[in-house]
Amino acid sequence: MGCLTLGTGYHSSIFLILQRAEDPALDVKLTSDYVKALLQVLELAGIDAESLWEQGRSFYSDLAVSGEVPEEPVVSKSSGLLFEKRLIERHISDYGKCPITGEPLTMDDIVPINSGKIVKPRPVQAASIPGMLGMFQIEWDGLMLSNFALEQQLHTARQELSHALYQHDAACRVIARLKKERDEARALLTQAERQIPMSVSVPDAANAAALSNGKRALEDDQMGPDGKRIRPGISSSIISELTDCNAVLSQQRKKRQIPATLAPIDAVERYTQLTVNPLHRTNKPGILSMDILHSKDIIATAGVDANVVIFDRPSGQVVSTLSGHSKKVTSVKFAAEGELVVTGSADKTVRLWQGSEGGSFECKHILKDHTAEVQAVTVHATNNYFVTASFDSTWCFYDLASGLCLTQVEDTSEASEGYTSAAFHPDGLILGTGTAGSIVKIWDVKSQANVARFDGHVGAINAISFSENGYFLATAAQDGVKLWDLRRLKNFRTFTPYDENTPTQSVEFDHSGNYLALGGSDIRVYQAANVKSEWNCIKTFPDLSGTGKATCVKFGPDAKYIAVGSMDRNLRIFGLPEEDGGPSES
Structure with a gap:
C-alpha cells in the first residue's frame, strides 16, 4: 500500500475531529470505530497522531481562553503554546502561570509572532455559508433598526417644526389685533x-x-376679584341728566294732544301696498330689524346678509350701505337725529356708525363687551346713551359719544336664558327686556335693579314696545301679543292672531300711541284704547313676501305709512296713494 500524504491544510480539521472525540461535553458524537479509522489514515500518511494533537493544542490554545482566533498572537518559550497578547498579559498579571500547563510564566517568556497585516484572518464562524448568512442578517437588522430610529427622529422634528410655525402664526395674529386695539x-x-368738559365734579x-x-x-x-371687568358705573351727574329728561318728557306728555296730522282710522283702513324695495342680498335674504328717522323720513334696515341699508323713502333710493359685521345684523337704531346709527349683530359686537354730509356712514366704534349674540339695541331719549341686550344674559349701558360701557348688568336667574329684546320707556328711567325664557323684566335704570317681572307668555319674547302715553307695554311671543298696564303691573289684554305654531315676530306702537301694529304670518293694525275698552283690529295686510314671517313693523311720521320688513329681503311700504292724500314721493 502506497504512502498516503495529507496537506498541512488538513491538520487543523483533523485536530478538531480528535478534540471532539476526546471531549465528552461536545454535542457531536463520534464513534470509536470512526476515530480508529481516522488514526489508521494518519498512520498510512506517515503522520504522528500524538504530535498532531500537541500541535493542535498549541495552535488552538487561545480558543480555550477566548474562543476566537488571536488578532495579536504571541507564543510561550517554555510550552510553545499560542495566545492572544492582551489575554495572556492579563492572566499572567493575575495568576503568574500558564493557563494551559499551569507552569510559572512571565512576560519575558512570551515572544510575539509576526503575521501578515494586509488581510485580517476571518473568524471561524465566517468560514461557512450559514455563518456568513447569520452575519449578514445581523448587519441587516442593525441597519433596519438604525433606519427606524432615524425615521422616528424625523417625525419628531417635523412635529416640533409644525408646532413652532403654528405658534408663530398665532403670535402674529395676536400682535396685529393688539396693535389695532391700541x-x-x-x-x-x-x-x-x-368731548369731556373742563369742569368735572369730584364724585365724577x-x-x-x-x-x-x-x-x-x-x-x-x-379686573374684579371674580375676573370680570370693573365698570365706571352710572355717575350721579348722568343720573341727574336722566332724571331731568324724565321730568321734561313727563310734563310734555300731560299737555300733548293728538296731532291733527295723524292719519285717521278710515285712512288706515284703506292702506294698500305702495312700493316694494329689494334692499338686501338674494343669497342671504331677510330683514331682521328696522328703524325710521321721522325728521328726515329715512329708513334703516338690518339684514341677514350682515349689512345695514339706509333707504330714503321719498326718493326711493339707497343712501348708504353699512358693511362691517361678520354675521347677521339683529337690531338697528338711529341716534342723534340720524348722525349716528347703532347696530347689534350675531357676531357678538355692537357698532357705532358716524354719518357724513354726503349721506355715507363710517364705523366709529366696535364694542365687544358681550360674549354672545347681541339681540337688541335701544337709544335713550337724551340721545346721549344707549343700551344693548344679549344672549349672554346681560345688558350694557353705554355712553353714545365715547362708546364706553358704563355698566353691565347680569341676569343671574335660571329662567332668563338670555335676552331677545329690549326697549327704553319713553321717559327714559325704565328699561324693558324680553328673554328667551318667556319672561318680561322691567329695570330701574338709575339703580339697575329689576323692579317688575311679567310672566304668562309661551316661548321667547320676540319684541316689546312701550306706548308713548307711558302706561302700556306690548310684548310679542310664540303665543301672541300681551298688553300690560304699567300702573298696576297686570296683563289686561291678549291677542292671539295666529295658531300656536305661528309666532308673532314684531309689535310696535305708533308715535302718538293711537295705533298698534303686529307682524307674523300677516300684518295687523289695532286701534289703541284704554284698559277697559276694546282694541279693535282695523286693518289686516296679507304677507305678500310669501315667507310667512313679517319680522319688523314700523309706523311712519303721523302713521301716514307702515313699513314692513320680512324674510324675502324686501322693504314694503303700505299707505294711501299720493292722489288720495298718501305720503308724497319725489
Missing part, C-alpha cells in the same frame, strides 16, 4: 379728551377719567 384706544382717547372724576381712556380703558388692568 390704535382704536388712542383715537378714542383723543376724541374723549375733546373717576368716570371722566374712564371716558377719556376710551372704550377699552378698563379691560386690561382693572
Whole structure:
C-alpha cells in the first residue's frame, strides 16, 4: 500500500475531529470505530497522531481562553503554546502561570509572532455559508433598526417644526389685533379728551377719567376679584341728566294732544301696498330689524346678509350701505337725529356708525363687551346713551359719544336664558327686556335693579314696545301679543292672531300711541284704547313676501305709512296713494 500524504491544510480539521472525540461535553458524537479509522489514515500518511494533537493544542490554545482566533498572537518559550497578547498579559498579571500547563510564566517568556497585516484572518464562524448568512442578517437588522430610529427622529422634528410655525402664526395674529386695539384706544382717547368738559365734579372724576381712556380703558388692568371687568358705573351727574329728561318728557306728555296730522282710522283702513324695495342680498335674504328717522323720513334696515341699508323713502333710493359685521345684523337704531346709527349683530359686537354730509356712514366704534349674540339695541331719549341686550344674559349701558360701557348688568336667574329684546320707556328711567325664557323684566335704570317681572307668555319674547302715553307695554311671543298696564303691573289684554305654531315676530306702537301694529304670518293694525275698552283690529295686510314671517313693523311720521320688513329681503311700504292724500314721493 502506497504512502498516503495529507496537506498541512488538513491538520487543523483533523485536530478538531480528535478534540471532539476526546471531549465528552461536545454535542457531536463520534464513534470509536470512526476515530480508529481516522488514526489508521494518519498512520498510512506517515503522520504522528500524538504530535498532531500537541500541535493542535498549541495552535488552538487561545480558543480555550477566548474562543476566537488571536488578532495579536504571541507564543510561550517554555510550552510553545499560542495566545492572544492582551489575554495572556492579563492572566499572567493575575495568576503568574500558564493557563494551559499551569507552569510559572512571565512576560519575558512570551515572544510575539509576526503575521501578515494586509488581510485580517476571518473568524471561524465566517468560514461557512450559514455563518456568513447569520452575519449578514445581523448587519441587516442593525441597519433596519438604525433606519427606524432615524425615521422616528424625523417625525419628531417635523412635529416640533409644525408646532413652532403654528405658534408663530398665532403670535402674529395676536400682535396685529393688539396693535389695532391700541390704535382704536388712542383715537378714542383723543376724541374723549375733546368731548369731556373742563369742569368735572369730584364724585365724577373717576368716570371722566374712564371716558377719556376710551372704550377699552378698563379691560386690561382693572379686573374684579371674580375676573370680570370693573365698570365706571352710572355717575350721579348722568343720573341727574336722566332724571331731568324724565321730568321734561313727563310734563310734555300731560299737555300733548293728538296731532291733527295723524292719519285717521278710515285712512288706515284703506292702506294698500305702495312700493316694494329689494334692499338686501338674494343669497342671504331677510330683514331682521328696522328703524325710521321721522325728521328726515329715512329708513334703516338690518339684514341677514350682515349689512345695514339706509333707504330714503321719498326718493326711493339707497343712501348708504353699512358693511362691517361678520354675521347677521339683529337690531338697528338711529341716534342723534340720524348722525349716528347703532347696530347689534350675531357676531357678538355692537357698532357705532358716524354719518357724513354726503349721506355715507363710517364705523366709529366696535364694542365687544358681550360674549354672545347681541339681540337688541335701544337709544335713550337724551340721545346721549344707549343700551344693548344679549344672549349672554346681560345688558350694557353705554355712553353714545365715547362708546364706553358704563355698566353691565347680569341676569343671574335660571329662567332668563338670555335676552331677545329690549326697549327704553319713553321717559327714559325704565328699561324693558324680553328673554328667551318667556319672561318680561322691567329695570330701574338709575339703580339697575329689576323692579317688575311679567310672566304668562309661551316661548321667547320676540319684541316689546312701550306706548308713548307711558302706561302700556306690548310684548310679542310664540303665543301672541300681551298688553300690560304699567300702573298696576297686570296683563289686561291678549291677542292671539295666529295658531300656536305661528309666532308673532314684531309689535310696535305708533308715535302718538293711537295705533298698534303686529307682524307674523300677516300684518295687523289695532286701534289703541284704554284698559277697559276694546282694541279693535282695523286693518289686516296679507304677507305678500310669501315667507310667512313679517319680522319688523314700523309706523311712519303721523302713521301716514307702515313699513314692513320680512324674510324675502324686501322693504314694503303700505299707505294711501299720493292722489288720495298718501305720503308724497319725489
